[in-house]
Amino acid sequence: MASAFPILTFLAVLAAALNAGLFFIFSVCIMTALARLPPAEGAAAMNAVDAVIQNAWFFSAFLGAALLSLVLAFLGFLLGGAGGVMAATGGIVFLLAVLGVTILFNVPLNDALAAAPAGSAEQAALWQRYLDVWTMWNHVRTLGSLVAVGLFALAFRQGVPPG
Template sequence: MFAVRMATMVLAVLSTGLIAGVFYAYAISVMPALARADDRTLIDVMQKINVVIINPWFMLGFMGTVGFTALAAALHLGSDQRTTLIWLGIALVLNVIAFGVTVGLNVPLNDALAAAGDPASIADTAAVRADFEATWVRWNIVRAVLHTAAFLVLCGALFAAGVQQGKSNSTTDAVAGQPFAQVSGQAVAQAGGPVAGQRFSQQPGSPAAGAPYGQQHQRR
């Protein structure tokens, strides 16, 4: 079960990191470059990007930011996994908010830009650009920051899960390393048998197990 939990967390980290990187690249390279281009060029390039980016590879990562994180959180439900679950819960909230920013704010702006039609036939390209660029860039930065924060929190979840598993293994090794006689004696003592709490070396009928030898001889 530990391996399955770790696998889902790795998928959550990978998908979140990839999407954070995509939006980060927009923020530091694509949009600053297009800011130096003319209105018609910006509209044309962004229309094309918004079409080609809808592909299985992007959608797997984009949907995985929420899906894989939610699955990892579900697999860590339980008091024994509470520390890791807290980290995963925070990451899930961050990814859900970032997902909502994309779907609720950036995508409608993309749709409005596409609805403007062929850039060559747009009468007022400056107005179309003004309605799109500044707002889209602002919300792209917000979602990039949110996904990056979620990525860092998921790394914390991986670390917490590793520490917790290490403690569990140490406890198991400590129990397994106890002397057999000690473990057996504890078992007999818990069972409440007639020799509960006595050392196994003290056999019934021996001088150490009963009265002194002289008293035993007199009783005979």
């Protein structure tokens, strides 16, 4: 399995970087643009984005990065060395700060927004909270992805651990 380490870390760099870019653009552009819309329109636009983002391309990058992170967390601890520790740490960071945050915070907020009656006071109140809370957790996902990219890149640079 050690011979697969460089390939896995390189793929993890790419996958985590795709996620970092996606989350970054939401944090610095998309959410700000949606916040400028009236609440019913902003919520409707976000619901539309949430519906279309759930596709094979997104799931390949998102779940692929999570799977690579899980494999590298395990493999990195088995192999040891500086590269192994960096790979394992990158995997754990991605799993906690990206996958965990998405499951625990972003997805439930998406589901609540989708369930709110369109144009209602409930939706308007939820939208204001959503803009703050969802975006804050998205910042965490952005930073988590970037940290994972850096750690995977450093692990790749180290090469195959001695274990």
